[in-house]
Amino acid sequence: xxSAREEILARIRAAGAARPVTVPREYRRERRVADPVALFxxxxxxxxxxxxxxxxxxxxxxxxxxxxxxxxxxxxVPAHWRVSGVRWLVDDDPPLELSVVDGVDGVLxxxxxxxxxxxxxxxxxxxxxxxxxxxxxxxxxxxxVRTDQIEVTVAQALSRLDxxxxxxxxxxxSATSDxxxxxxxxxxxPRTLEVLIVDG
Amino acid sequence: MGRNPVTWxxxxxxxxxxxxxxxxxQLRANLRKATTTIRDKRASAVAELADWxxxxxxxxxxxxxxxxxxxxxxxxxxxxxxxxGGVVHWAxxxxxxxxxxxxxxxxxxxxEVVKVKSMATAxxxxxEALEAGGIRAVETDLAELIVQLGRDRPSHILVPAIHRNRxxxxxxxxxxxxxxxxxxxxxxxxxxxxRHLRRKFLSARVAVSGANFAVADTGSIVVVESxxxxxxxxxLPQTLITVMGIEKLVPSWRDLEVFLQLLPRSSTAxxxxxxxxxxxxxxxxDGPSRxxxxxxxxxxxxxxxDEVGRQALRCIRCSACLNVCPVYERTGGQAxxxxxxxxxxxxxxxxxxxxxxDEQAASLPYASSLCGACYEVCPVRINIPQALTHLxxxxxxNKGGRNPEALAMAAAxxxxxxxxxxxxxxxxxxxxxxxxxxxxxGRLPWPGSKWTATRxxxxxxxxxxxxxxxxxxx
Numbered sequence: 001x002x003s004a005r006e007e008i009l010a011r012i013r014a015a016g017a018a019r020p021v022t023v024p025r026e027y028r029r030e031r032r033v034a035d036p037v038a039l040f041x042x043x044x045x046x047x048x049x050x051x052x053x054x055x056x057x058x059x060x061x062x063x064x065x066x067x068x069x070x071x072x073x074x075x076x077v078p079a080h081w082r083v084s085g086v087r088w089l090v091d092d093d094p095p096l097e098l099s100v101v102d103g104v105d106g107v108l109x110x111x112x113x114x115x116x117x118x119x120x121x122x123x124x125x126x127x128x129x130x131x132x133x134x135x136x137x138x139x140x141x142x143x144x145v146r147t148d149q150i151e152v153t154v155a156q157a158l159s160r161l162d163x164x165x166x167x168x169x170x171x172x173x174s175a176t177s178d179x180x181x182x183x184x185x186x187x188x189x190p191r192t193l194e195v196l197i198v199d200g
Numbered sequence: 201m202g203r204n205p206v207t208w209x210x211x212x213x214x215x216x217x218x219x220x221x222x223x224x225x226q227l228r229a230n231l232r233k234a235t236t237t238i239r240d241k242r243a244s245a246v247a248e249l250a251d252w253x254x255x256x257x258x259x260x261x262x263x264x265x266x267x268x269x270x271x272x273x274x275x276x277x278x279x280x281x282x283x284x285g286g287v288v289h290w291a292x293x294x295x296x297x298x299x300x301x302x303x304x305x306x307x308x309x310x311x312e313v314v315k316v317k318s319m320a321t322a323x324x325x326x327x328e329a330l331e332a333g334g335i336r337a338v339e340t341d342l343a344e345l346i347v348q349l350g351r352d353r354p355s356h357i358l359v360p361a362i363h364r365n366r367x368x369x370x371x372x373x374x375x376x377x378x379x380x381x382x383x384x385x386x387x388x389x390x391x392x393x394x395r396h397l398r399r400k401f402l403s404a405r406v407a408v409s410g411a412n413f414a415v416a417d418t419g420s421i422v423v424v425e426s427x428x429x430x431x432x433x434x435x436l437p438q439t440l441i442t443v444m445g446i447e448k449l450v451p452s453w454r455d456l457e458v459f460l461q462l463l464p465r466s467s468t469a470x471x472x473x474x475x476x477x478x479x480x481x482x483x484x485x486d487g488p489s490r491x492x493x494x495x496x497x498x499x500x501x502x503x504x505x506d507e508v509g510r511q512a513l514r515c516i517r518c519s520a521c522l523n524v525c526p527v528y529e530r531t532g533g534q535a536x537x538x539x540x541x542x543x544x545x546x547x548x549x550x551x552x553x554x555x556x557x558d559e560q561a562a563s564l565p566y567a568s569s570l571c572g573a574c575y576e577v578c579p580v581r582i583n584i585p586q587a588l589t590h591l592x593x594x595x596x597x598n599k600g601g602r603n604p605e606a607l608a609m610a611a612a613x614x615x616x617x618x619x620x621x622x623x624x625x626x627x628x629x630x631x632x633x634x635x636x637x638x639x640x641x642g643r644l645p646w647p648g649s650k651w652t653a654t655r656x657x658x659x660x661x662x663x664x665x666x667x668x669x670x671x672x673x674x
Binding site for chain 2: 003004005007008009011012013014015016017018019020021022023024025026027028029043046047095098099102115117118119120125131132133136153154155158159163164165166167168169170171172173174175176177178179180181182184186187188189190
């Protein structure tokens with residue numbers, strides 16, 4: 001028996017499918033809208049995310065309104081995001097145990113890019129975002145989105161991202177439509193996604 | 201080489217299975233409700249994008265490029281995944297792929313693996329193979345969990361439990377879960393699934409997933425989902441094993457701008473699915489520390505060798521074709537006897553099975569009215585009706601030249617070849633009204649009975665179009 005790799009490659013070459021193909025790229029990659037920030041807010045709210053905009057100090061109000069006591073944050077969030085009144089657990093070196101992250105009330109992160117047209121935030125494990133599991137395991141995710149991070153189209157957002165980083169695209173809280181196609185928010189990921197849009 | 205499990209052993213041929221399914225009124229009600237809902241939603245999600253046709257054309261061409269240069273792109277993917285700390289395996293068939301996954305799971309000391317919903321692993325019967333090797337595979341997508349706990353078979357590509365309503369699901373959960381749901385409210389049922397799976401996620405050491413896309417240039421793998429079960433599996437365990445069909449590639453990162461628009465709007469009718477995960481090899485300190493990628497052939501290279509049939513490999517498993525198909529809506533997915541039901545299944549399953557002696561697979565290209573709705577909604581423009589007729593011709597050729605269908609086709613060809621013969625045949629047809637009356641014809645004598653066994657034949661008009669034209673316009 002020859003190697004599977006060589007055999008599959010030989011089968012492909014014998015299939016006779018080789019030919020030049022030109023990809024037409026007439027779809028629009030960019031789009032101008034009057035107010036991308038408003039469009040983003042509207043579209044992500046469509047997915048049942050809670051949306052607020054204003055100064056970053058609103059973090060305190062968001063957490064207060066939910067009665068949150070313990071929050072986890074990546075080590076590199078700006079110091080003033082860690083408002084008083086809640087206990088902040090910092091995911092640093094060494095990283096927090098999974099059972100600890102599972103026990104907190106919520107997580108606070110920033111994001112890398114947001115997509116207005118689809119109501120999506122993208123995390124790339126960069127500044128203020130931390131490991132992927134941080135935005136997944138706690139039941140409440142508060143995400144700070146700067147207005148200068150909002151792109152209109154999917155194409156514009158993708159061109160700003162580095163595919164070699166671990167990426168997570170999030171459009172609303174976790175959801176399922178598997179029972180009679182009725183949409184239910186909140187399955188294994190956070191049941192609440194709150195987005196705070198700040199100027200920047 | 202064993203039998204390819206893409207079609208289910210012991211499934212009856214489609215007309216027989218359809219006959220049984222049609223008698224199930226509960227099934228038809230569940231399906232009609234579900235497919236109608238999603239059809240309407242899809243139409244409005246698509247209408248939002250003024251450049252939908254251009255996106256479809258691009259999607260079609262990108263996939264054609266992948267198929268035309270598959271060896272180049274696969275080698276590029278292998279190189280980029282390896283460079284980022286992943287290990288690439290190649291599998292010629294289901295048996296070989298299952299063995300690779302089983303060996304890896306054992307090597308990492310797992311007696312249980314958590315799974316992200318994946319068509320490729322369903323196609324190769326991975327769960328059964330793991331079970332036989334002493335490893336439990338736990339499906340974590342809600343619909344897959346319903347199917348697994350109900351010891352049932354999937355009936356839809358995207359929503360495998362679409363044939364079940366909330367009352368049936370509650371019964372299954374009551375029977376199989378330690379903390380049963382109290383009501384049949386979908387919210388309560390989803391919550392029960394969350395409780396049931398949470399501990400498994402947090403303690404799992406090995407996860408198995410499929411891939412929606414793999415980027416050849418960068419080695420990035422993409423999985424789209426809604427519930428977060430995918431993210432749990434993709435980030436919490438130490439070892440991640442991904443099984444993907446060799447056609448799931450896109451050449452470059454930029455190509456995803458096309459598919460991340462085409463896929464969610466076509467499948468769940470959303471602007472974007474709640475979660476999309478992208479990873480490249482391993483990232484120290486974030487996610488699994490070991491990543492294995494299994495590249496699966498299992499009939500794909502044979503499909504690639506068929507000039508007309510190969511377009512089925514463009515499929516991105518969105519399931520839009522199922523939701524618009526009048527045949528699927530009435531029979532449900534299980535009648536197709538394969539993990540790939542509906543119009544795409546009717547052309548994909550028999551090609552992947554690649555076995556001319558499999559009568560059940562050979563019946564699938566007939567599971568269609570050729571109405572063309574599937575072609576219209578396909579985000580990568582797979583001409584399913586064309587592939588269906590092409591595969592029917594192949595089935596007829598395989599049967600040999602002297603069966604009734606081949607004779608009828610030969611006779612039809614002779615009649616169509618000459619306008620005078622055609623007209624004479626039409627007149628004879630109109631005369632037959634005297635014998636059959638004006639209503640639809642329920643039963644014809646042999647060999648017409650071959651046709652009317654599964655459908656009514658319309659009665660013939662009094663006058664042919666050609667005669668009418670000559671009388672009024674000639």
